[in-house]
Amino acid sequence: MRTRRDGAVLTVTLDRPEQLNAQLPATWTALADVGASLDDDVRVVVLKGEGRSFSAGLDRSMFDTSSTSGGGLGELVGLPVEEAQERIRGYQAGFRWLRSPGIVSVAAVQGHAIGAGAQLALACDLRVLTDDAQLRLPEATLGLVPDLTGTSTLVELVGYSRALEMCLTGRAVGAxxxxxxxxxxxxxxxxxxxxxxxxxxxxxxxxxxxxSRATAQLVRSAVGNDVAAQDAAERAAQVQRLHDLVSGR
Incomplete structure (x- = not known):
């Protein structure tokens, strides 16, 4: 994975094109490190995949349940339950920061975005797809579940019924x-x-x-707030903006 900073824009590129940018635990650790290193001057994060696909999901080595090392599924099975869940929580941190306050994240998606690849695209605020792009969440068809923050973001975007159908069938969704x-x-x-x-x-x-940041925060909070709470959030944000404008901020 590589990063490039251009003023207020940070571009993060998955850089394993020969493996269709298949992901490893090291990928998620690197992503989490990028999120932890953000400074206040970054306003937009662009997430890309090098080559012909955005990301084909988990690296095949992750599916080796006989191995108890390397961060794959076999290692998770060998851990105590609470420790395994904590390990996954660390993986999820590589996705959650893409909706951090202060930034807007954009996924540039070409070709395949499968499993972890689809969840990474879903973790972003916005997605620009090429007309040949396909998103799939096939985890259930493999006996697993989406566990990289994908279920909450998918329901938020498309609603309960459609999200359920997409996750259980694992079918490809075209652009x-x-x-x-x-x-x-x-x-x-x-x-x-x-x-x-x-x-x-x-x-x-x-x-x-x-x-920009205050508006983005309002839109995000609207997903979970009831009407009264959201109205109150709008009032508070607007009064703060007025004070900031008067003081030249």
């Missing part, structure tokens, strides 16, 4: 359907992906930073 049901923010041709993401990033950076 056109993804856009129709709210998984894709934008769908473009493969050769237009970089330009479309760059245009979106510039649009996200256009509002003043204080207003």
């Amino acid at each position: 056109a359907e993804a856009q129709a049901i709210g998984l894709a923010t934008l769908v473009v041709g493969r050769d237009e992906l970089d330009g479309a993401v760059a245009d979106l990033v510039q649009a996200l950076l256009a509002p003043p930073v204080g207003a």
Whole structure:
């Protein structure tokens, strides 16, 4: 995995194209480290995959249940239950930071986004897909469950019934359907992906930073708040913005 900083924009690129950017525990640790190292000047994080696919999910070595080392499924089985759950919690940290206060995250998705790859795309605030992209959550068909924050983000985006159907069937969701049901923010041709993401990033950076961050926080809180709580959050945020504007912030 590699990173590039360009002013207020941090680009994170999965860089195992020969393995279709298949993920390992080291991938999630590296992602969590990136999240922990963010400074207040970063406003947008772009997450990409090198090569022809965004990420084909778990590296095949992870499925070796006979091995008790290397961070695979076999190692998890060999751990005490609480320790295994704590290990997974550490893996989830590599995904959760993509919705940290102060940043907006954008996934640039081409080709396949399967399993952990789909969950990584779902962890971002926004997703730009190429017209040949496909998202799949096949964990249940393999006897497993999505455990990298994917269930909550999927239900948030597409609703309970559709999320349940997608997770239990493990079917591929193409780009056109993804856009129709709210998984894709934008769908473009493969050769237009970089330009479309760059245009979106510039649009996200256009509002003043204080207003942008306060608005993003309001939209995020609206998912869980009841009407009264959200109305109160809007009032508080607006009064704070007015004070900030008067004081020149």
